[in-house]
Amino acid sequence: MKHPVDVHVGKRVRHRRWMVGMTQQQLAERVGIKFQQIQKYETGMNRVSASRLWDIADALEVPVSFFFEGLDQSQAPEVANESAPADILTDKEALELVRSYYAMPENQRRRLFELARVLSDAA
Incomplete structure (x- = not known):
């Protein structure tokens, strides 16, 4: 086991x-x-x-x-948060999103983060 x-x-x-x-x-x-x-x-x-x-x-x-x-x-x-899997590390889409996020320049990451925060509050 x-x-x-x-x-x-x-x-x-x-x-x-x-x-x-x-x-x-x-x-x-x-x-x-x-x-x-x-x-x-x-x-x-x-x-x-x-x-x-x-x-x-x-x-x-x-x-x-x-x-x-x-x-x-x-x-x-x-x-x-039931929309997210219990173990986010097993979700390939989430990992791909994180990898893409960190590949962006820092100023763009901050702007994207703020956009995501606003959109999640609006949902």
């Missing part, structure tokens, strides 16, 4: 890998393992050892703590 923490860490690995535009194969090569092992980590089928998580964090250029962020929230029941 998958442990919820292993599933959460795996989702965070997949999320970060996807955000930086890296394939499972590329991450596996940087860490020195087979891509099938990355697949197992990302689904929570296999636990990531501390040293391997350190290597993955280094390859993805994040602190190890990144993989545990939001852990309490991921185990809590879904809250008021």
